[in-house]
Amino acid sequence: MDVTGLMVKYYHTCHRELWFYANNIDVDRENVGIRHGSAVDDSSYEDKKRSVFVDGRIQLDVLDNGNIVEVKRSSALEEPGEMQLKFYLWYLKTKKDIDVTGELAYPTERKRESIELTHEDEQEMERIVDAIQEIISEPTPPEAERKPICDACAYHDLCWV
DSSP: OOOOHHHHHHHHHOHHHHHHHHTTOOOOTTOHHHHHHHHHHHHTTTTTEEEEEETTTEEEEEETTSOEEEEOSOSTTHHHHHHHHHHHHHHHHHHHOOOOOEEEEEGGGTEEEEEOOOHHHHHHHHHHHHHHHHHHTSSSOOOOOOOTTGGGOTTHHHHHO
């Protein structure tokens, strides 16, 4: 299975969530968190943003300044969002020979952060892709691990009921 940016985000959030997603156990799209996040993404930078699909695997939002932008509703889970964006930058560089920078944007917080892909990030991304492949190829999901974000997770009932 091809690794996607969302899988990289889930890898840094919860390995069990990653496994569910990769194994076609879909979330409740009416979950409040998912609806709110989609609304923030859809309404942010409307006049400056256009979507670009790459290899049928990833959907990038590109601002009119040429930067790839990843819009998140909150900076509460900053590392997963940053790693998702770095995956997009890594993919473009290694698979398409396109070297660009990115921006992590939190419109509701009026915060933006420039993200660049370093040589160390490239090496780390290779390791992460391998680790994701290993997790998602297992026949059963990893054990549930209680985290502060569990109560807001759309997969909550598969872990804690």
